[in-house]
Amino acid sequence: MIDFTAHYFTMKEADAIEYARTMLDYFDASSELTCKEIGDGNLNYVFRVVDSKTGRSIIIKQAGPVARISDEFKLSTDRNRIEYEILKLQNDLAPGLVPKVYKYDPIMSCCVMDDLSDHIIMRKALMEHQSFPQFAEDITTFMVNTLLLTSDVVMEHKTKKELVKSFINPELCEITEDLVYTEPFMDHPRNDVFPPTRAFAEAELWADKELLLETAKLKFEFMQNAQSLLHGDLHTGSIFVKKDSTKVIDPEFAFYGPAGYDVGNIIANLIFAYIHTDAMLAEEVRKEEHKNWLAKSIEEIIDMFKVKFLDAWKEKATEVASRYEGFDQFYLEGIIKDTSAVTGLELCRRTLGIAHVKDITTIQPEEKRARAEKLCLAAGKRFILERSNISRGTDFVRLLKESEARF
Numbered sequence: 001m002i003d004f005t006a007h008y009f010t011m012k013e014a015d016a017i018e019y020a021r022t023m024l025d026y027f028d029a030s031s032e033l034t035c036k037e038i039g040d041g042n043l044n045y046v047f048r049v050v051d052s053k054t055g056r057s058i059i060i061k062q063a064g065p066v067a068r069i070s071d072e073f074k075l076s077t078d079r080n081r082i083e084y085e086i087l088k089l090q091n092d093l094a095p096g097l098v099p100k101v102y103k104y105d106p107i108m109s110c111c112v113m114d115d116l117s118d119h120i121i122m123r124k125a126l127m128e129h130q131s132f133p134q135f136a137e138d139i140t141t142f143m144v145n146t147l148l149l150t151s152d153v154v155m156e157h158k159t160k161k162e163l164v165k166s167f168i169n170p171e172l173c174e175i176t177e178d179l180v181y182t183e184p185f186m187d188h189p190r191n192d193v194f195p196p197t198r199a200f201a202e203a204e205l206w207a208d209k210e211l212l213l214e215t216a217k218l219k220f221e222f223m224q225n226a227q228s229l230l231h232g233d234l235h236t237g238s239i240f241v242k243k244d245s246t247k248v249i250d251p252e253f254a255f256y257g258p259a260g261y262d263v264g265n266i267i268a269n270l271i272f273a274y275i276h277t278d279a280m281l282a283e284e285v286r287k288e289e290h291k292n293w294l295a296k297s298i299e300e301i302i303d304m305f306k307v308k309f310l311d312a313w314k315e316k317a318t319e320v321a322s323r324y325e326g327f328d329q330f331y332l333e334g335i336i337k338d339t340s341a342v343t344g345l346e347l348c349r350r351t352l353g354i355a356h357v358k359d360i361t362t363i364q365p366e367e368k369r370a371r372a373e374k375l376c377l378a379a380g381k382r383f384i385l386e387r388s389n390i391s392r393g394t395d396f397v398r399l400l401k402e403s404e405a406r407f
């Protein structure tokens, strides 16, 4: 029998079954357990344990000591505690929009949560050209509740600072500082540049001093602005969906940073889906329908976010200065500018950096992928440089469509 209370080791499927039997009070003694490791992210191991007699199932998620994508990234397994604690907090702030968590084990660095196998990872679903009419509503509720309600606008300031302390996340922040804000904007050895895209990246990004200066400003904004408790990695691979349900998962990059980081990640990843559909869906009518739905979702997410944010501010703000006329609008404008900038950063870094997205890498043939990547970079650059002029949902869609028309 394995002793899970002595010291950490990385589990295999058989260990996860034994863990479920001996460490969880979830399955009956008569259960017939099977397990599959289903993690397809860059960092962790995700074990799905199922009782084949009853169909009951659970997820055990374990943090490994190095990233799966590359063992260059040595990471504290404390990220599993962060994930467990923030999922509990997010479930209080945005009930029903995250999986329920049941246990955190600091020795094995694993946590136990609901199995969402009746949902599908949103990136995959979008690449199959599915649409989710409920998504804009759900994700804007999630973002407004988690971002505004954890800020100094609403929280008592000393309590907020306790949260800043508890969610200090230096190693995962360093990944973002390097992979999002730095490496894609230079010819860095860790980048993974598709050869037909290289000349475009060199001329349009790496040689553009104005752009580099803006990325420096944004990097310092990311490092220094403890505005809201972010999810920190809110892309479509961190979201489970079905037609009437949205569940945000994987918040291990959580920390106090600029609120627009989360919103921008959502927008950029819907743009990847839009570009994927444009390149890969052969049937014209379906292609236009899906692209229109994605464009409408981008527009609605920005506009709904703004309306819900101001409504929640009216209802929940406690900070006395936040009630001065015009401050809510000023504050929100800052978040939308950051949203535009992060949309641009994410478009560039997923194209040139080490961590790609399948929406783009699966585009074939090569010429189509090269076109898609140039579109990502050209739009990305404009979202960064023109962020001061981008405010409404239609501004985001207009910039996307103008960039599309260029290639």
Ligand code: SR1
Binding pocket: 041, 042, 043, 067, 069, 073, 175, 176, 179, 233, 355
């Ligand atoms: C080393 S981790 C690479 C990327 O995967 C995560 O999901 C984050 O997006 C990170 O940047």
Ligand code: MG
Binding pocket: 041, 042, 233, 238, 250
């Ligand atoms: Mg993740």
